[in-house]
Amino acid sequence: MPLNKEIQPGDNDELTRERLQATFDTQQMAAVLWDSDLARKRRELAKKVDKLTVLHDSKDMAFMTREEKLSENARKVVQMFAHMADIVEDPSDYAEVFHLSCNAIGHEGHPLAVHFVMFIPALQAQADDEQKEKWLMPALSLQLIGTYAQTELGHGTNLRALETTATFDKATDEFVIHTPTVTALKWWPGNLGKSSNHAIVSANLIIDGKAYGHHNFMVQIRDENTHKPLKGITVGDIGPKMAYNASDNGFLGFDHHRIPRRNMLMRHAKVDKNGAYTKPSHAKIGYSAMVHVRSVMIGHQGMFLGAASTIAIRYSLVRRQGEIKEGSGEVKILDYQTQQHRLFPQLARAYVFMFAGKEVRELYQKVLNDMEKGETTLLADLHALTSGLKSVVTHLCGAGMEQCRMACGGHGYSRASGIPEIWGVAVGGCTYEGENMVMLLQLARYLMKAVKEAKKGRSLGRLVDYLLLPQDKHSLIGRVPQGEYGPHLAAFEHIARRQIFKVADELAKLQDRGMSKEIAWQKKAVELQRAARLHTRFYLAACFHRKVQSVVDGRIREALADLYHLHLNYELLDMVNYALEDAYLKADQVDFIREDMYRLLETIRPSAISLVDAFEFTDRELRSVLGRRDGHVYENLYKWAKESELNRADVRQADLQTV
């Protein structure tokens, strides 16, 4: 049995020969990437989906209108829930259900996505017991389909400026929900436009003329039977987007719409019938939901980049173009150093982003457990970490996936490659759940606090312990025996620490000169972001290091170490100016890093296909003609094209009429 488990009879010979070079067991590597339990579950559920034709794409979504996409995925999601118990081992296991959804539905959205991912969790977290009694069962049985309506046309990031109002009317014991301006329209919530009949609406609570800030309210928006919008409610779809076009992101406006007082979610804050307001026990409570989404996002982004890498690397082993030596025959494009340099660093990033996702989810679980005990100290650490990771990871994923797409040449540009759609989905993450630039500044704020503590010899949290350590003057890269990468990781640490202290000093200097704290912050905002990025990239490198150390199997560890070392070299070169500025690194050391990087590209080359096969994406999940497991690309591109909507008739009637 070959080590690469993706080999099947009838495959493109080129790929089989590549796969026979595997130095490690791809299923064992999958267990490292996904955890062994989940890796097994993914394989098993994929087999079951294969047999259930009701869960198969009726045609490629790229050939569909938005109407058709919505219908297709509504059909799928209903079928998915109908068969859930037969397919997954544990329907309450979020990760397992997610992977079922990747196979059956994909990433363009479906009418119940926000219902399950945000509406029900928000009910669970924010409704009191009586409210749960009332709404949770109907929601679970899909009588009541809900969305979560927070963002408005005029405001996203700055929640305090949301304009929708919920004014308490003591006389009738009701809230009056109102949209005072066009900019106050709820805008963007998923599944709001057409699918949902209820929404949890964020609105500024007003009692006796006093504003209490935004709180959440359960509002029915459409009739349960006719599905028509209720009186006083304006609702619709916000129109086509870059991706996610099977989701009906919507707008929502209220004309003095009345709801019972008890429709305010009252687990934490409360309003009684006399209009007396009780504030939540502590302010950070709302926080954890967003942190949760961010912690899940990191791993998903890694998965998206992994999918794009899989497509590009497999295709680069099928595609031959040009000769390295004239007359010696065309070579696989992955044999070019330039192609390796384009793709392998993205592959390494996909790996480390998945590892970081796992670490962050574990930390989140720990924070949750702590919070149950009333302990919230780690929450600020987690918030800072996820803010930085969310921003750095989504940015690098977007840019990396574009590299993967372009590495596929012209065919990467076709929707048949599958990359344009997942790229569109992935880059949405740069904006939602906290805009990246704002997130970096939130981490920077934490880092500046950490500097203050460090100067007093104290650490603000485990993740910034390294700020207490002294700086080395010179790097040991290239001065220690070949194969030792400790100095590389130390360089990440050095660079991050230097920039963090440097910008802290600069801020202090500006304030010493009489500038206000806010203006100084504004003048150093870009440098603060740089500090946040460098801190995060150090975290990522260290996370990769921890993962490699934790692997027992020698062959897996060796393959992983090659990727890790490539990552160290590549990322270090990308930020090397920071280490050159204070002469921590010398020119010969930079050359050493470069040469070692080029060497590693060659080392990784024979394992490339096995490293991507280890993600174990099914063809059904990848939805890519270029990235097919069997490597039969060209004949299937032709087959795919023939199914395109424009080929339904040989001659377009319009061509005869107008031209």
Added chain:
Amino acid sequence: MPLNKEIQPGDNDELTRERLQATFDTQQMAAVLWDSDLARKRRELAKKVDKLTVLHDSKDMAFMTREEKLSENARKVVQMFAHMADIVEDPSDYAEVFHLSCNAIGHEGHPLAVHFVMFIPALQAQADDEQKEKWLMPALSLQLIGTYAQTELGHGTNLRALETTATFDKATDEFVIHTPTVTALKWWPGNLGKSSNHAIVSANLIIDGKAYGHHNFMVQIRDENTHKPLKGITVGDIGPKMAYNASDNGFLGFDHHRIPRRNMLMRHAKVDKNGAYTKPSHAKIGYSAMVHVRSVMIGHQGMFLGAASTIAIRYSLVRRQGEIKEGSGEVKILDYQTQQHRLFPQLARAYVFMFAGKEVRELYQKVLNDMEKGETTLLADLHALTSGLKSVVTHLCGAGMEQCRMACGGHGYSRASGIPEIWGVAVGGCTYEGENMVMLLQLARYLMKAVKEAKKGRSLGRLVDYLLLPQDKHSLIGRVPQGEYGPHLAAFEHIARRQIFKVADELAKLQDRGMSKEIAWQKKAVELQRAARLHTRFYLAACFHRKVQSVVDGRIREALADLYHLHLNYELLDMVNYALEDAYLKADQVDFIREDMYRLLETIRPSAISLVDAFEFTDRELRSVLGRRDGHVYENLYKWAKESELNRADVRQADLQTV
């Protein structure tokens, strides 16, 4: 009369106040960007298009299926030609007609695009007089609609490997055009799928069993009356792409399809009825068409980035989010340093790319004139220059436009922003007309030749003269009076020269150690690309310098100089490691560059809107709700959304049935 000419009554006050701060005349700046004659023509044709409702979008293309897009743009292009004489001053002026097309049709393609841009020019350049007589008039009068079919499913960049054959049959005086494999299918040609009835087909010429390489053949593919594919011909659309979906890029296969011998385009190479082959007078002849497209591309890419900058900067002056000082009110997002740092460098690039486009088109014209006289020495220079520019400019445009889109937050992700579509169009340029990675290596080859000459004290061409100059040891940045930027430009030159010589030395060393030239090249491919990029970025900076110097009006020159200095600082920081490695720059100088960059962001801030207004894009052309000249963004986003295809009915029938 205010200096900013875009002010109109009824505009959003925020924008009017911004525009009143203009320090220069926006129409004068437009004359610098477009040339005064073209700037005037653009304004005049836009007014005429405003009055011609047949040239207006019937609805936003984002709401259309591909079928509808094709029909819409077929309608438009017919109307455009019908009214051409009333709208443009000179229908033979490519630039004027292009801008008409930007207003009336946009960038998603139309059924006659390749017909005019490639088919007719190819006929003009490659058909002999008798052939022109036969085909040119029918083509100009649209009896015959043609495309240019070169790329195949299996081969793009490596033209020598194209598989389609044209075998001469002496007995019948015909060529037999044949597609021997699936990978030999013609794939990608624009307008091939549905619209064209003729194609100029690139095929490997075979006479008496001997292959003569690829030549061009005129092939009728569809019946002129029924528009049905002819017997022996398989043709169709290749399916949806990231963008350009109003273009029917197609596939085309031949089953031993016969055409008369005289359908080979015979201006240069010839085959007589006895099968005797005459080769073209010189090999570089086919070259110039591709160089032409590339030289036009540079300016267009600058225009795309300019459009994205216009959208993002205008929107950033309408959008308010967050407070710099608590309680002082929400600020325009362009007031944040982070937003300025995200957008202004893109704006500066848009300017310099447009300037470079103009320089390159002028050089192309000079080369053409020279070629008429049989002089081809400059052609290699031009080819090298356009190869580098094409690659660097398309890459930076793609990344820059993504920054512009993300700078618009969530609404940037909506198709209403207009950026996703033009981004999709622009990034296509990374691949077509020569894949970027390959293009960089072509420039690198030229640079390595130039080093050899330089070592003998000779210059290979004007653009590499600087290789003959000695290297300075230390930069004068920050050591000369403030406001002098000569040392910055010198740093670009220094960095490029150092990397070019460094990689040349490394190549030589590998060969000295016995490595073959080809393998050494392959081992240094990434470093060679770096050399090509640095050379090109030096060219761009120098081009910006030349432009600023050439401006007479003091106020225009001052505004332009600020952008130029920002460009110098920003780009230099992006490549600063190369200058730190050999201690050409010191840490304090890098800090100086940073501080100066942040200072310039503040300087440019009040002029930002006038700098984008100077592009004089009409709303019709921008097709962006966020980028509207009048700044009335929110009410129009709402209006736009209501027109979305999913809002045709309040309730989707499918929602009632499936959920």
